[in-house]
Amino acid sequence: MNAWDELVERCAQRRLKKLGPLSDEAYAELVLAVRENPESFIEHTPERAMLVIARALDAYRASCRNDDLLDDAAFEEERSRRLAKAHAEFTLAREIDESSLDACLLELLTEDRDPDLLFRGLIELERDFSSDELPPGDAWDDVFYRPHLRLRAALARTCLDTARYGIAERAATSVMDASPSDPLGARHTCALALARLEDEKGFDALDARFSRQGDPWSHLARVILLYKLDRMSAARRALRGFDQLCRGGAYALLRPTYVEPYLPDRPDVTPGGFEESVFAVREAEPIIADVPDFINWCQGHDWLVASARRFAEKNDLDW
Amino acid sequence: MAHDPRREDYQRLSLRFAEELDKGDPADAARAFASFGRRFAQDRDGLPQTDADRAFHLVAMASDVVDRRLPFASDEQAPDLIKRGKELLEEALRLDPACHDATRMLSSSRTASIDERYRFLSDHADEVRASCEQARDQALGELSDERAALAADIAMRPYWRWLASLAEEALICGRNRVAIDVSERLLASDPRDTSDVRFTLAYALAKLEDLQGWLALTKRYAALASGRPADDAWTLLAGASLAFHNGNPMVARTGIEKLLRRYPGGAMTLIRQAELPDGEFARLHVAPYSEDELILAVSEGIVLLQEGTDRSGRGTFGAWVAREAARIDPKAAREAMAAREGGQQS
Numbered sequence: 224m225n226a227w228d229e230l231v232e233r234c235a236q237r238r239l240k241k242l243g244p245l246s247d248e249a250y251a252e253l254v255l256a257v258r259e260n261p262e263s264f265i266e267h268t269p270e271r272a273m274l275v276i277a278r279a280l281d282a283y284r285a286s287c288r289n290d291d292l293l294d295d296a297a298f299e300e301e302r303s304r305r306l307a308k309a310h311a312e313f314t315l316a317r318e319i320d321e322s323s324l325d326a327c328l329l330e331l332l333t334e335d336r337d338p339d340l341l342f343r344g345l346i347e348l349e350r351d352f353s354s355d356e357l358p359p360g361d362a363w364d365d366v367f368y369r370p371h372l373r374l375r376a377a378l379a380r381t382c383l384d385t386a387r388y389g390i391a392e393r394a395a396t397s398v399m400d401a402s403p404s405d406p407l408g409a410r411h412t413c414a415l416a417l418a419r420l421e422d423e424k425g426f427d428a429l430d431a432r433f434s435r436q437g438d439p440w441s442h443l444a445r446v447i448l449l450y451k452l453d454r455m456s457a458a459r460r461a462l463r464g465f466d467q468l469c470r471g472g473a474y475a476l477l478r479p480t481y482v483e484p485y486l487p488d489r490p491d492v493t494p495g496g497f498e499e500s501v502f503a504v505r506e507a508e509p510i511i512a513d514v515p516d517f518i519n520w521c522q523g524h525d526w527l528v529a530s531a532r533r534f535a536e537k538n539d540l541d542w
Numbered sequence: 543m544a545h546d547p548r549r550e551d552y553q554r555l556s557l558r559f560a561e562e563l564d565k566g567d568p569a570d571a572a573r574a575f576a577s578f579g580r581r582f583a584q585d586r587d588g589l590p591q592t593d594a595d596r597a598f599h600l601v602a603m604a605s606d607v608v609d610r611r612l613p614f615a616s617d618e619q620a621p622d623l624i625k626r627g628k629e630l631l632e633e634a635l636r637l638d639p640a641c642h643d644a645t646r647m648l649s650s651s652r653t654a655s656i657d658e659r660y661r662f663l664s665d666h667a668d669e670v671r672a673s674c675e676q677a678r679d680q681a682l683g684e685l686s687d688e689r690a691a692l693a694a695d696i697a698m699r700p701y702w703r704w705l706a707s708l709a710e711e712a713l714i715c716g717r718n719r720v721a722i723d724v725s726e727r728l729l730a731s732d733p734r735d736t737s738d739v740r741f742t743l744a745y746a747l748a749k750l751e752d753l754q755g756w757l758a759l760t761k762r763y764a765a766l767a768s769g770r771p772a773d774d775a776w777t778l779l780a781g782a783s784l785a786f787h788n789g790n791p792m793v794a795r796t797g798i799e800k801l802l803r804r805y806p807g808g809a810m811t812l813i814r815q816a817e818l819p820d821g822e823f824a825r826l827h828v829a830p831y832s833e834d835e836l837i838l839a840v841s842e843g844i845v846l847l848q849e850g851t852d853r854s855g856r857g858t859f860g861a862w863v864a865r866e867a868a869r870i871d872p873k874a875a876r877e878a879m880a881a882r883e884g885g886q887q888s
Contacts, residue, residue: 337852337853338850338851338852338858339850339852339858339861339862346789384850384851385850385851385852385858386787386849386850386857386858386859387787387788387789387850387858388751388787389751389787389788390787390788390789420750420751421718421719421750451716451717451718451719452717452719452720453664453712453717453720508851509849509850509851512849513716513845513849514715514716515656515657515714515715515716516655516656516657516715517716519655519657520657
C-alpha cells in the first residue's frame with residue numbers, strides 16, 4: 224500500500240469537489256501542489272487518519288531493515304516491539320477516524336493474532352464495513368473504495384493460512400471481479416487455493432484470464448497442482464519452468480525464509496524480482512506442508528539444487 | 543466389515559477342507575467337517591492346504607505381530623517384533639511369490655518415503671488386479687454356489703486391500719483426487735466395501751472441500767452393503783471439517799456434538815489427537831462405535847486436523863476441534879491437561 228500516494232489523491236479529489244470541474248492540466252497541477260505539501264491540504268478526519276497511517280507505515284518499514292544482524296531471540300523481541308509500536312499508531316489513526324477501514328485493518332493485522340483469530344477479526348470487519356456499493360468500472364480507480372479491496376485480499380490470504388481454500392478462492396475472485404486490473408494480486412492467492420483444491424479447470428481458467436502471463440505464484444501453484452494430480456512428467460516440466468522463469472525461485476523454494484506480515488498487502492517489489500519468488504513460497508507454505516514429500520521430490524532434481532546454489536553464490540546468500 | 547486375517551485364514555482352510563471331503567463319502571464328510579474347528583486350532587499343518595494357504599497363514603501371523611503387538615510393545619521389544627514380522631512376510635513370499643498381501647506389507651519398510659510407497663502401490667495395482675482376477679475366475683470355474691462365491695471373494699481381497707492401502711497413501715501424500723479415483727475403483731470392484739474405503743473417500747472429499755460429493759457419498763451408504771449408516775467417526779469428522787473450512791462453525795459444532803453422542807466418552811480422544819501407524823494388513827479390525835474406532839478415525843483424520851497455520855502446532859481445525867471437545871466435556875479437558883503435564887514431568 225502506498226499510503227502517501229493515496230493521501231495525495233484523496234486530498235486532491237476533495238479539493239476538486241470543492242472547486243468544481245477542472246481541466247486535466249489543472250487537476251495535474253493540483254495533484255503536484257498536494258504532493259508538495261499534503262498536510263496543508265488535509266481538511267477532513269479521514270485524511271488526518273491517513274496521514275498517521277502513512278507515517279506509521281514508513282516507520283515500520285524502516286525498522287525492518289536491520290534484522291539480518293540479530294540472533295533469533297533478539298529478532299523475536301524486535302519483531303514484537305516493532306509490531307506493538309505500529310499497532311499503537313494504527314489505533315491512534317482509528318481513534319481519529321472510526322470509519323477508517325484501513326486503520327481498523329492495520330490495527331487488526333498488527334495485533335499479531337493466531338491466524339484463526341485473525342480470520343474471525345477480518346470477517347467481523349467485513350460485516351462492519353459492508354454497506355458500500357461497488358463503484359462503476361474498475362473499483363481500484365476509486366481511491367475511497369480501495370480499503371475494501373485490501374480487506375478482501377487480506378481475508379483471502381488469511382483463509383489460505385487457515386486452510387479455508389474455498390473461501391480463499393471466492394474472496395480472491397470477488398477482488399478480481401471488482402478490480403479486473405488486480406493491482407493487489409488476488410489472483411496469486413486464487414492460484415494457490417485452486418492448486419490445493421486440485422481444481423485444474425479453475426486453475427486453467429484463471430491462467431487464461433490473466434493471459435497466461437505467469438509469475439512465481441502461478442508457476443509454483445502449477446507445480447504443486449500437477450504433483451498432487453500425480454502427473455509427474457508434467458510436474459517436472461512445470462518445476463523447470465518455475466526455476467527458469469522465476470528469479471531465485473529455486474533458492475526461495477529450497478531455503479524458505481521468514482517474511483514479515485503484509486501491512487496491509489504485499490509490499491511493492493520489482494516485478495519478476497527475487498522478492499516475488501520469496502513471497503510466493505511463503506504464501507504457498509501451508510499448501511506445501513500438506514504435500515509432505517513435495518520438497519523432497521523437488522530436492523531430488525540436481526539441476527534445481529544447482530540453480531539454487533548458483534543463485535546463492537551470485538547474490539552472497541547463505542547456502 | 544473390515545478385514546480380519548485370522549478369520550480369512552480360517553475361511554481359506556475350511557474351503558480347502560470341504561473340497562477334499564467332496565472327493566470321499568458324503569457321510570464321512572459330515573463327520574469329518576465337524577472336526578474341522580478342532581483340527582484348525584490344534585493340527586493346522588495336518589489339514590489339506592496349498593502353498594498359497596500357508597503363505598496367507600504367515601501373513602496372518604505377521605499381522606498379529608506388527609498390527610496387534612507392535613503398537614503396545616516397549617522400545618526394547620519393538621525391533622524384535624519388526625524383524626519377526628519381516629521374516630514371516632519374506633517366508634510367505636518364498637512359499638507364494640503371488641502373495642500380494644506380503645508384498646504390500648513389506649513395501650512400507652522397503653520404500654524410503656511415503657511418496658515412494660505410493661508409487662510402488664500405484665505402479666503395481668493393475669498387475670495385482672490381473673493376478674487376483676485370474677485366481678477368482680479359476681475358483682468360479684472349479685467350484686459352485688456358495689463356495690464359489692466365498693472363494694471368489696477371498697481371491698479378490700488382496701487386490702481390495704492393495705487399493706485400500708493405495709487410497710490411504712494417496713490421501714497422506716496430498717493426492718486427494720487420486721485417493722477419490724482409487725476409492726471409487728475399489729467400490730466398483732467390491733460394492734459391499736469390505737475395506738471400509740468409504741471412510742478414506744470421505745476424508746479425501748473433505749480435503750477438496752467437496753460438500754456435494756460428501757453428501758452424495760453419505761446417501762450411497764445404504765446401497766453399500768456395509769450395514770452401517772453414515773454416522774461413523776470418519777463421516778462425521780469429514781462433515782464437521784467441511785462445515786468448519788467453509789465458514790460454518792455452528793454447523794461444524796453440531797457435527798462434533800453428534801460425534802461425541804455417537805462415541806460417548808470420546809472427548810479425550812478428540813483433545814489428544816494422537817497419530818498412530820496405520821494397520822499394515824488393513825485398517826485395524828475394531829468394534830463399531832468403540833473408543834478404538836474413534837482413535838483410528840482421529841489418527842487417520844490428522845490430514846484434516848493438522849492443516850493450516852496454528853501456533854499450538856495442531857493445525858487450525860485440530861485446535862478448534864480440541865477446544866470444542868473441551869467445551870462439551872470439561873472433565874476430559876482437565877484429564878488431558880493433567881496427563882500432558884504428567885507426561886512432561888516424567
